[in-house]
Amino acid sequence: MSQPNSKPKPKKSRARSAARLAAVQALYQQEMEGTPTPILLHEFHQHRFGQTIDEVTMVDAEMDFFDDLVRGVTARAAEIDGLVSKRLAEGWKLERLDRSMRAILRAGTYELIARPDVTVGTVIDEYLDVAHAFFDEKDVKFVNGLLDGIARDVRG
Numbered sequence: 001m002s003q004p005n006s007k008p009k010p011k012k013s014r015a016r017s018a019a020r021l022a023a024v025q026a027l028y029q030q031e032m033e034g035t036p037t038p039i040l041l042h043e044f045h046q047h048r049f050g051q052t053i054d055e056v057t058m059v060d061a062e063m064d065f066f067d068d069l070v071r072g073v074t075a076r077a078a079e080i081d082g083l084v085s086k087r088l089a090e091g092w093k094l095e096r097l098d099r100s101m102r103a104i105l106r107a108g109t110y111e112l113i114a115r116p117d118v119t120v121g122t123v124i125d126e127y128l129d130v131a132h133a134f135f136d137e138k139d140v141k142f143v144n145g146l147l148d149g150i151a152r153d154v155r156g
Contacts, residue, residue, distance in 0.1 A: 018061035023069035
């Protein structure tokens with residue numbers, strides 16, 4: 001008997017998943033290097049999407065969705081950081097989290113507040129997939145709990 005998750009994702013879904021991963025990578029790069037958003041977007045459009053890097057062909061991402069995520073997180077940074085910080089344990093500061101973790105939480109939070117066309121379940125599942133690429137199961141559970149709490153805060 002096949003598992004429901006064993007079916008390949010439709011092309012649009014794969015393109016959105018790739019956009020989410022790329023957005024997290026772009027947000028991480030922006031925090032590390034201070035790259036202005038227009039330059040960052042251009043770099044990803046021209047040199048990342050669909051390119052072969054280290055013998056691995058990068059999946060084409062839905063560029064408009066990617067752009068919305070990166071621009072949206074940047075434009076609403078204070079609001080997003082406030083929502084994430086509110087859900088951290090007492091005594092924890094956002095700055096204490098790994099930069100990759102901050103990028104995942106920021107992108108996921110942006111989708112929850114600004115993309116009502118994407119279901120809460122989809123947002124959380126997609127960012128858990130991204131978290132699995134960078135972190136162990138304990139940290140993935142942390143992402144799950146935080147995004148779930150933020151979803152309750154912003155979507156009821």
